[in-house]
Amino acid sequence: MFGKKRVAIVGAGLTLFRRNLKETGKELAYEAAKMALDASGLELRDIQTVVMGTAPDAFDGVHMKGEYLADGAGARGKPYVRVFVGGGTGVFTPLAGWWHVASGQFDTCLVVCEEKMSSCFPHPAYAFTTIFDNILARPLGTTLIWIFALEMHRYMHKHNLKKEQIARVAVKNKKNALDHPCAQLGANITVEDVLNSEVLCWPVQRLDISPTSDGAAALVLASEDVAKKITDNPVWIDGVGWCIDSTLWTNRDLYYPDYVEYAARMAYRMAGIKNPPKEIDLAEPYDPFDYKELHHMEGLLLCRKGEAPKLTEEGVTQRDGDLPICPSGGLLGVGNPIAAAGLMKVCEVFWQLRGEAGKRQVPGDPRTGLAQAWGDLMQYGSVIILRR
Amino acid sequence: MSEKIKSYPGFRIRTADFREGKVPYVAYRPKVRYAWSAGIAMSRFLEELKNGRIIATYCNSCGRIMVPPRVFCEECFKPADGWKHVKDTGTINTYSVSFIAGDASRIKEPIIVAVIDIDGASPGMGILHKIGEIDWKEVKFGMKVKAVWKPPEERVGSITDIKYFKPVKEETL
Numbered sequence: 001m002f003g004k005k006r007v008a009i010v011g012a013g014l015t016l017f018r019r020n021l022k023e024t025g026k027e028l029a030y031e032a033a034k035m036a037l038d039a040s041g042l043e044l045r046d047i048q049t050v051v052m053g054t055a056p057d058a059f060d061g062v063h064m065k066g067e068y069l070a071d072g073a074g075a076r077g078k079p080y081v082r083v084f085v086g087g088g089t090g091v092f093t094p095l096a097g098w099w100h101v102a103s104g105q106f107d108t109c110l111v112v113c114e115e116k117m118s119s120c121f122p123h124p125a126y127a128f129t130t131i132f133d134n135i136l137a138r139p140l141g142t143t144l145i146w147i148f149a150l151e152m153h154r155y156m157h158k159h160n161l162k163k164e165q166i167a168r169v170a171v172k173n174k175k176n177a178l179d180h181p182c183a184q185l186g187a188n189i190t191v192e193d194v195l196n197s198e199v200l201c202w203p204v205q206r207l208d209i210s211p212t213s214d215g216a217a218a219l220v221l222a223s224e225d226v227a228k229k230i231t232d233n234p235v236w237i238d239g240v241g242w243c244i245d246s247t248l249w250t251n252r253d254l255y256y257p258d259y260v261e262y263a264a265r266m267a268y269r270m271a272g273i274k275n276p277p278k279e280i281d282l283a284e285p286y287d288p289f290d291y292k293e294l295h296h297m298e299g300l301l302l303c304r305k306g307e308a309p310k311l312t313e314e315g316v317t318q319r320d321g322d323l324p325i326c327p328s329g330g331l332l333g334v335g336n337p338i339a340a341a342g343l344m345k346v347c348e349v350f351w352q353l354r355g356e357a358g359k360r361q362v363p364g365d366p367r368t369g370l371a372q373a374w375g376d377l378m379q380y381g382s383v384i385i386l387r388r
Numbered sequence: 389m390s391e392k393i394k395s396y397p398g399f400r401i402r403t404a405d406f407r408e409g410k411v412p413y414v415a416y417r418p419k420v421r422y423a424w425s426a427g428i429a430m431s432r433f434l435e436e437l438k439n440g441r442i443i444a445t446y447c448n449s450c451g452r453i454m455v456p457p458r459v460f461c462e463e464c465f466k467p468a469d470g471w472k473h474v475k476d477t478g479t480i481n482t483y484s485v486s487f488i489a490g491d492a493s494r495i496k497e498p499i500i501v502a503v504i505d506i507d508g509a510s511p512g513m514g515i516l517h518k519i520g521e522i523d524w525k526e527v528k529f530g531m532k533v534k535a536v537w538k539p540p541e542e543r544v545g546s547i548t549d550i551k552y553f554k555p556v557k558e559e560t561l
Binding site: 014015016017018019020021022023028031032035039061118122123125126134135136137139140141142143145146149150151153154157181182198199200201202203204214215246248250251252253254356 | 392393396397398399400401402403406411416418422424426427430434454455456458462481482483484485486487488489492493499501502503512513514515516517518524529546547548
């Protein structure tokens, strides 16, 4: 037993993901939170605590973003905290919600993630340049994609991979997203389309990347006794893990995310999972770039190092394959409002395990699913394992 | 409940509508600037760059010679044991060819960026810098490179005192 109480997810909510939504961040947070509450059958007065996840303040140009969003998250007059671990935030936020309830301190927790990237001009990538080391890196004229390109290229070099093998992920996820009602970039594209798209920072091309997006997502968590009273089909949070590596990323071999493996091992230990590829029925690893899905499958021990491209090629990771990966359509297809995108993945696993994913439903009556997010200077991993 | 929900909230607007003033909005440009003290380790590193040299720190517990230098070893969590000059040559660990600038605007002449593992430091101790004097199609993993310094009078104590690293033949090192 980890924690004093077992924790369930009893409701989920999600807004559309779009390049530019008219709603403010606060309004988006409200919409997602309200939907999750309605789905759970609870009302705000039943919620004892609220955990908010949202990424850099620089996107919005709003300082104290956690405080700014509090009303939208239903937090007024309640114990409330905003958590932030870069791109890892969307999966870390329900982990923080988990410990609020698992500690025995609260019986119900509303988890809300929001991101609005469209407010930043000329492009949110410009706000991202502040991620780089201020003394050593920024004077070189850095742009965000450099770190992904350097990591992707190292990964390709180490395993002798071709771009076509990686492009298959973009093709799969954008196709999966055609069945997602909130998706921004669902499409039928080909490997050739990816290979012929504009080169931004070789080997990263336009169609290797997820879009910038606005959106929000929410979950309602409940302790076991409350969950069993309000629903017949709770989905349990049976594993949690998180880990950080050094910001000195030029001192690490970027071909493999050790920190993701450490986070995954923590979560598997808690869930009693010995053989992840056999025991995980579907997974939503973080896919802001196509190679990241492969990189993370390996870090999550869902296959051996360098084996993920082969599994993708063989169709194992398709929705009807042996190990469906990103059945939602992922960040590449549904969109990437940073914190909300990570929580969208947890929503997807929740819906899949309840058999409510509609056209996206993976076959075989899945019982165990995993979601993972990743962030900062290629250094943060957050992992959650759900069971029905 | 995905399949039970019939419509999802969110009202899409076109970015062009912002630019053309067709939707109400408020614009703001923050007027702040930053100046950072480079700190204990980095100040020494930058001063040495001005002298045309790269300096590391080392830790006697784990035996690592660390670039960029730091005053404490993050693995052993103890003070570094001293300073040590390393070479201004190294090996390309990974690289990218950038066709975009910091604000994601397109540039004509691509920038080659690389992580360069520095000779004389422990294996895998790299720094981020640019590669020059080579066509981007010719760059290779494992290529030996050497720093091209600005003339002494133009150096200011910045990472840009090194203009870029250029490929060199192994035997010339």
